[in-house]
Amino acid sequence: METVVQIAQLLLALSILVGIHEAGHMLAARMFGMKVEKFFIGFPPTIFSFKKGETEYGLGAIPLGGFVKISGMVDESMDKEAMAKPPQPWEFRSKPAWQRLIVMLGGIIVNVVAGVIAMIILTYNLGDQFTPSKYTQEVGIIPGEIGLEAGFLPGDKVIKINGEDYRKVEDMYSGETLLADNASWTVDRNGTIIDIPVPRGFIDKLSDEDFQIKFFDIRREFEITKLGEGMESLPFQPQDRIVKIDDQEVNYYDEYQTIVAANAGSEIPMVVKRGDSELNVNVNVRPDSTVGIMVSVYGIEGDSDQYTFGEAIPVGTAKAFNMVILNAKAMGKMFGGGISARNISGPIGIVKMFPKTWDWNSFWRTTAMISMILAFMNLLPIPALDGGHVVFLLFEMISGKAPSVKFLEAAQVVGMVFLLLLMVLVFGNDILKLFGI
Template sequence: MEILIKALQFILSLSFLIVLHELGHFIPAKIFKTRVEKFYLFFDYKFSLFKTKIGDTVYGIGWIPLGGYVKISGMIDESMDTEQMKQPAQPWEFRSKPAWQRLIIMLGGVTVNFILGILIYIMIVFVWGVDFVKPTDIKHGFAVNEMLYDYGFKDGDKILKFNGEEPLDVTAINKHLFLRGITSLEVLHDDGTKETLAIPENIGDEMWANGVMEPFAIRTDALIDSVIVDSPAEKAGLLKNDKIMSVNGTPVRFWQDFTKLIQNSKAENIAIDVERNGTIETINLTPREEKTIGVFNDISSSIMVQHKNYSFMESIPKGNSLAVWTLKDYVTQFKYVFTKKGATSIGGFIAIGNIFPATWSWQSFWGITAFLSIMLAFMNLLPIPALDGGHVMFTLYEMITGRKPSDKFLEYAQITGFLLLIALLILANGNDIVKLFS
């Protein structure tokens, strides 16, 4: 059932984004009196699940859920209708229109996606408000990864300021550290002293290289909140609400201490002392090969989450800011795609589907849809033939130089771009399959 709920959310979100993206091309094409032969949700290779013709346009739903398209007369696109291009140009065709009109038609899809992302974020802020955690609302401070010890950070630090300013939500520290150029953090150590610590500008690269994407973790009490079915923990008898007291005789106070001891243990069998109903019990178990035992805890008792509601007018700048930062963050992290590690991290449809929660939540649905809308806009704007950005690149070249690329050149460019996209699609979904079985 959880997989079905995720799949339904994914398909609904994807369909919504595709239809509106293609409308972004369709509407200016109609305004400029350009004939649109097809308007399709999903691809219709060989046959369609549904289609109907209204005027000059066939509207339909294909059976391959990899996207959608509008087929515009007199344009070399994914349909590869080269026969049409051999005929004399007609006044209703895309190729007959002035370059500025063709540019607007091609930019229509990504423009709609950007605007849509902003509007959704505005409505999310207006309807649900914003949750946040202030620096003083983290009970035990942060557990710090060892890679940050050399910069002066210590377990239990409470982070007071990012680059000299108090953050609205201190739990966003890892994202800011990775993507937003933090060069200093003011911290309150466990001993009560305050200190401003410098951070190198390339800290994001260091996090990526070391695989430490969350160097700051909210420090929580060592209390088990859930136990995975058939895990070593369940088989050994660990229960929800057990309080971890020690591991192999080493006292434990926080959850992060517990997980670190499990990870670093050299022994095949581990003895865990837990407090249960006022008594101490010893549980012996053997961790999995990757040094996990199948237990989770809950951070809710260690933080105080505050909430702020926004009026509609207040939601506009806040929602716009969320959209802008979503785009900036995505563009900033995009450089890591071109690394060896990044290539294996690219995800396909399974990865995107897993972003959605296992239980239906309209707030999560719209938040993810807004993110995907902005992500798709950016990806479509890349100057790759077969994407909107490729068509925009060639049109801008024509407008600047006064020379239009030949139809044969555009045809070869379209084929090259299409093959590149297919290769990326295979890579992304191949990564999903590998991760699924490993």
Template sequence: MDILIKAGQLLLSLSILVILHEFGHFFFAKLFKTRVEKFYLFFDPWFSLFKVKKGDTEYGIGWLPLGGYVKISGMIDESMDKEAMKEEPKSYEFRSKPAYQRLLIMIGGVLVNFLLAFFIFWMTLYKWGDSYIDVADAKFGLTYHELAHDIGLQDGDVVTSVDTLKVKSASDIAKFILLEEAQQLSVKRGDSTFTVAIPSDFKTTILKEEVKGLAAIRMPFVVDSVIAGDYAEKAGFKKGDKVISIDGQDAEYYRQVTNILGENKEKRVTFNIIRNGQTESLRCEVSKKGKIGVGAKVDYFDITEVRYGFWEAMPAGVSKSVNTLIDYVKQLKLVFTKEGAKQIGGFGAIGGLFPATWNWEAFWGLTGFLSIILAFMNILPIPALDGGHVLFLLYEIISGRKPSDKFLEYAQTVGMILLLGLLLFANGNDLFRLFK
């Protein structure tokens, strides 16, 4: 069921993004009286699931969910309609329009995706605001991955800044280390403050080990709810039980408990708990997912909430859009390393970003994020992408010479091969991680 919910959110999100992206091309094409032969959600090699023709345009849904397209008359695109290009140009064709009009048609999709991301962030900030647990309010400190322990951090420490960048939430630590050329951490331990040097190869090690969470808020593991009929109820767990150890290993805090349970899937373990001031032992089975069927108490901290009025949320939405784009661009340099290339993911990785339960706040936040990615990736100067067409159009505007149709055909073919290779590589990584 979890997979179906994630897949459903991914499919809806991508459908919204693709339809609006293609509408951007469609809008400018119609504005400049350019004929659009097809407007499709998903690709339709050999057959389509649905189609209807209105005016000159066939609207439809394909069966191959790898994107979508608009087929514009007189344009060399993924359809590779070479026969049509041999005929004399017609007034309604793309190739007959002035260069500036063709340029606006090509950037229409990217423009819509950027505007969509801004609008989504504006509306989500207005509706839900922003909330996080400030590390300054983490009364039990933070808990760290073993790699962080190796450079001198201890569970309970609080990293207050990375170089001169102030840390607000625990997730900032890994982000600043990976995206900035950080040299040291400022750390608070008890009443003392000191610095920890970041090794030059630390960023590479994080990527190589595929660390998902370098730091997290530390909190005691206290049972808040017990799922009826699950292993925990059968073992005798009750609300208010505080875990202190599992099979003799210290497990007072949430991350310790989840790590130990993850190492003992489909096994029976012994919990030492404190109940009403008394220590008791409970034997409990662990599911194949590393769960026992309890919900842990999480309301230990003051949550920093930022609320926005309707108009206040607008500049905040712009800022979030710009910062999201900047962070994404900074991440690209990691892709060109051996370790970073292994992190590239396809549809499985993207689907894994969505929560296992339907959550509109998370859904729209991720859709805004994906809209930024789709816009940026499409504007890259790669043949077969919008950015490739834009590159050739800019060359034409500057030089006054239009690239030949034969050159554009070859460029389109090379670009499609590159994109297909990247698609196979990214989804191959997903399969490798799945079987691994």
């Protein structure tokens, strides 16, 4: 059922984003008197369609995009017969280059506007929720398997990130941190300051569903909540705190676990704090490294930044464009070999970006991110994408000479082949990840 909810969110998000993207092209085309023949969400085969005025509106069975067919434009329809006829006043090719440029940018512009508006509203309504950095700077962390591989040890206090102070625990694994040049964490390890470089390819691990757990947890204080079944003879009471074991001070639960595990099968002395008093007790550790108590951990409180609507406008806008900047950096690192191409995800990977239960705030945040990425990807100078058309139009505006129809048709074919190969790659990645390969 969780997967169904995620798929439903993806389909709704894509329908909204593709719809407004193609509407951006259509409205710009109509503004300049161009004839719009088709407006489709999804690709053929057609589920249903209807005609209103000169335009056929429809829904395709493959929900991976959409298209607008503008008369006189070389596009994925490859309508060579129409392009062989003399240009008509209402056709795309008959209009000035600057008008055609606006039409091609129309979809990208509305995706950017939608992403920015969504992030502004979310920033105003929710603010920024985060965990204060004092916990990782002053208390310390417990690295999981990913953290240990990166070079962290239990109790490390992360005092700086990339040589700078930081406010949020989440900054330790943010895109800004991991994509920076010479990225590193500076830690205080028992009074010794050392730098831990972010390992090459570390950002690849972000795709792991349990990344945060496997990276690190924050050290937590603890207290006894109750005794295990049949362990009523133990010298503990609820709310007792174990503060020393065999002359070793114990402040955090991981310290307690480590010392107890090292004394499995032995009797060890402990100091227990009960209210304002301290008691000395002896406790037998069972062979399985347990004592027979249940504990609760505590000591971490979240924080948030709240914004007025006026403050949310620049903050939300910056968040939206930062998504594009981070994707551009990631793409650059991918071409440079710093990030594996396995990180490129298709529909299955995108499904997992949505929460497993329906939450409108999470839905709109993810949709805003996809909208900004969609705008960025469409602006890439690849034939068959909006960015490819933009490059040819800029060339025409600068040189005063338009590329021939044959050249544009050939470029369209090359672009479509490239995109098909890219789809094979992303679907392949999705399938491999699905089977844990």
